[in-house]
Amino acid sequence: MNSAFMEAAISLNNDYIREWKEAGKKVVGYTCSYVPDELLFAAGILPYRVRGFGATEATIGDTYFGPFICSLPKAMLQLAGEGRFDFLDGAIITPGCDSMRRLDECWRKAGEDIAGILPKFFFHFGVPHKFADYTVKWFVEEINRLKNEIERHFGTSITDDRLRDAIILFNKSRDLLDRFDGLRIADNPAITGTEALAVILSGTTMPRDIYVELLEGLLGALEKSRGTMQGRTRLMLVGSASDDVNLVRLIEGDRAVVVADNLCFGSRFHVDRVDETADPIEALAKRYLAKNECPRMYGEYAGRLKMLTDKAGKAKVDGVILQNIRFCDLHGSENGLFERDLEDAGIPCLKIEREYGPLVETGRLKMRVDAFLERIEQRRQSA
């Protein structure tokens, strides 16, 4: 696998960002997969998914957030406070969940105390929690509000033509990632889940045209490769946001392979397409709001269960790992339902709660995953 993917996955500020900035261009961060990043790209801005990867303490995060808050936004604030996001010219905060949306105030207030950590463009982007004609209408207006603010602040113009070009490019990357997913679920895949997560999430950290080129190269190579994962236990990884490939590495060890996922830094990144023939803003609104893979879209559990069940079947998984970051009630609770219903359907599940970043509790997680793999093995033997 091209090392560019892994390098982008395990660093905050990579060579592509540095080159982009050296060319005098802007980078805007966003915190949730419900932000239509095509809009930024069409403005000549690099969209960058803000991450918490690499935070080693929470002194700044804990100063502003209360104690009962998910450690991911705390890690993001920590990194921001340490100046690790200094390359951002802007940030877009969304109500992906309550912990994440309060990053808005915490980052702003931290910015009053620590000079220079708050990007000059700072935007609270509302995203409805359901899909209906009136919510789409509202979301169209919200995207237009974001578009106008980007144009005003950065002195740029997002024309329909540029937006259509961005939509076509981003759809192409989604097509390629679908092909990539097809290779992941092969009987004997040629790529680990660790590498796969790196490939997918690196798309949120580099210019999409370069990403498409890299993907095309990777797919060409993978399609010619021989599989190396024969005999490994096939797993699907589901749940809270995870941008740390080390979590997948820990799960896989040398006995398992994560062949599918439903993570917002993973496969959720590329589901569905934006209609290339419709009004571009409306098409973006429909695609992004119709994404029901996240439990923030309330009342859609049945659809998500079906999607997971189908995915598990296609990927021929031996088991599903349902993980949530502590205080992530949305994923944590839905994982409880998934566990009940997937087990009823004969799919073994492991439900784990963790802190953000695997290294803080590697031993405990590894022990539970190993026990789960043994359970699957015993089940196989007794079948």
Added chain:
Amino acid sequence: MRPELKEYKFDSMLWNTFTSAAKLKNGSDKEYRTMLKYIPYFNGTVAAVLDTGEPGRLFIECIAKYFENYITAREKGFHNAITTFCFSPGILYAMDVYPICLEVLSVAQTFAYRRGTAEFLDYCNEVGYTETSCSSQRGTLGAFLAGVGAEVDMVLTDTPGVCDTNANAFAFAAAYLKVPFFSLDMPPVLVDQRTDEYHNSDFKALIAFLEKHTGRKLDIDRLRLVLKEIEKQEELVAELEDLARIVPNPLPVSFNLMVYATRFLFSGMKECTAALESMIRVASDNASRGASGLSGGVEKMRAFFCYIDHYTNGLRLWDFLDRNGICYQGNILSRSWAHTAPHVKEYRTEAAAYSFDYDDLDSMIRTMANHNSRMPMIKSIRGPYDAPDMWLQDTLSLAKMYSADCIIYNGTPGCRNTWGMVKLLARDTEKAGIPTFIMYGDAFDDRVESWEASQDRLEEFLRVRRLLV
């Protein structure tokens, strides 16, 4: 969960408990005092409420009636719905859907039982619902998930966009119980035309949902009656709020709880109106005599609660306040955001308030949508805490208007939303010159931090800040 808890329907037991409690004072005082000894864990609440006189009796009767309504709804050919405290029940009453407000039922349990809601809280975790979720819903949700509550027809909430952990509780309930679900969604901004239209469209969708699942058409005349009753109640609440500005405050400390709980249960219904009118009679009488509502008769200081109260094991928070001469100047739960509310008029925030219009169905739906979108919590914490018409502005203006000497935050560890910003809020209210205290306990679960420990910390704050000398 202990097997014996599954022997009886929890809500039928509470119905009987509160029905009996409302009659306790029907006999002689000696009989009443004797009876209190037989309810050692409930007597603190009963005495604190019934000792306020008629309002207390009406309040307890309201709770008993509420249980009766939803438990017997099906046999009467009506429906019921699990819902939340900040979902105005008016539209439900207009359509013969009896609400089951999880949070109020949790409070009823913490008032009545020594164990509070502990076993139902834990039962939720047993079936996969996170232990980090808000205890206000979890304490009652567990009972319904365990099948020891009434049969449920549907689940409704209006907190997406306001409180994830709340909305998630209801979504989980619907998925677990396999019953229909509807949620009203709240945009982050309160005052703009786009938001108004969104609320309105969403409310129409709610009505369509209710019509579909009840098989009944919305009766315009009934809706009008409910709205007129809500308007009357808002006037009564405004009067109580005005009375609370007098020094000494003529309202007994428990009135605030009784005001908001009654509205959560019976907004738009005569039961709520009767309780509010009774409270006004008592408070007006106190005011005319220049008497404090505190049982000691001496008002030493005034506290404003910027979020919710502490409900575990009886009314011990209220008892603490009353014993120490601390006047309870309200919280965000008790406020009305009708355009006639005193604080709305004082601070000229009519744009963020709502008014009543009965002209036709559309105007009534718009009124209901606006009313609902300005319910406690829905109104104040949907957007950034320091945005216009949001938590900081509301807290500061109410604390100032009601002459609070301090601001106290109490919530639950499950409240991701307020814990994400309460440190910032406290910093700003302190900068504004109002001592502010953050309580770290759980309003519904004494196991997180005992009330005694919470009380110690609160006393320390009052002592260190020289608020209560």
